[in-house]
Amino acid sequence: MKKYLFYPGCSMGDVARSYMVSLMAIKERIGLDLQEIDDWNCCGATEYFSVNQLPAHALVGRNLALAQDQSNGLDTIMAPCSACYLNLSKTENYMGENQALNDAVNAALGAGGLNYKPGSMEIRHLLDIIYHDIGLDVIKQHVTNPLKGLRVAAYYGCLIFRPDVNNRWTNPKSQRAFEDIMEALGASVVDYPMRAECCSGHMPQIDRGTAYEMIRHLINGAAEQSADVIATLCPMCQLNLDMYQKEMNKYFRKQYSIPVLYITQLMGLAFGANPDELGIGSEFINPRAALERVGTDFPEEEVKPKQKKKDEGLPMPTIPSEVKER
């Protein structure tokens, strides 16, 4: 078992609950031991930084300080959400590089009886851990239901490769990490040039037209390659591509329908877990048809009997039979 401190982030508790459920379902199988940071707080997303930058760094700093205090010999924090991963690693990195920021953040943390020493924690994304520490061999060993024939667009989103403050992705070989993992599961990876483009982040809250255009571009890229599924690594990416796909269709009069699943859900399916254990079923774009083709067993869908409308309407005029006959 490889052990890490675990920072789930707020989304894993609601909008990305299926990411959390599927991660918990597969973690032991691949030898992942996760110790959740006790009493962690929000990473601030982009919103806190938009309003006040120093307090935003202090907000992140509290998580770093808590992790450091609870580490008990561990030196790595794993974050499955790309935005949380960015904020934690950025504050950690900036505190180490910039004495003035370090002093200010630690002065604020000090008021709450905390302290963080830059360099004591390494921040890594789930993808990084799965690819570099667990490895493809271990993944292949656990595949019992290969996703044979499933065409997957492996979508990284922005924040794994950029800004990459700790240079974790400079080796060109590891820049195919996600594709390699999908292939290890038996899936066919499609060419997806948009793989590291932006999902539009919080743009749907600011300008729908701008956001939908970004979402259309990403969905279209996957559709052009006849992808069955878009695989994601981030709650925000999943939310934007899944939840707004129908809205985007309405906006542009398109009929795209590509389900968006998390890396951990696809791993779980290949490992033989059933869809229910992996939180599959909470998507806006139903993945059932795509997954049934690769042999995923879904429970029988409840077919609701169509209720016959009772004739309780207002009395309608009827044509008397003698008139009809004429």
Add this chain to the structure above:
Amino acid sequence: MKIISDPVEISAFWNEVEMKTPGHSRLEACIQCGSCGGSCPVAGDMDYTPRKIFAMIRAGMEEEVLKSNTPWYCVSCYTCAVRCPQDIHITDIMYTLKNMAIEKGLCKINSAKHFSKTFIGYVESNGRSFEFGLATRQSLRYMPMGMLGTAAVGLGMLTKNRMEMTPSKIENINQLQTILATAKELEVTS
């Protein structure tokens, strides 16, 4: 050897942007190559591209810069930041411009400003974000006409068990609030 032959006059606005950006923004190193605007997925919908914004900051055009939609349309994707040949911290500068636009009351993009403020309101009182409260407040305020459409999406989120009706709260919220209050004081005095 002196690299810059002509001393560049630093406007008060430029100076303030530099001071408020954590670390060193490297704004003075901009060579106006336009890699930022060319890489930006949202540049077409911005009032001014990032390159133009940097020229305007250096020219001291405070009001035009802070009233523009540019920083608010930045999606923080970091494409420009990694492509910038001068290693300018573009995304951080955009955050600084948002901070200053709010502080000086010049922000024209109310939906973005209120979204940020509502978001941090929940974080400050609970320590965690609260999707349901955020989504309903934002929709009621800015999309009352589109409320039917967004309500359907919101309802989907609830029925699919992807949204909690009540915010979750961290245990040591007092500690977090003390830290944030201290950081705010430090930001004002620095």
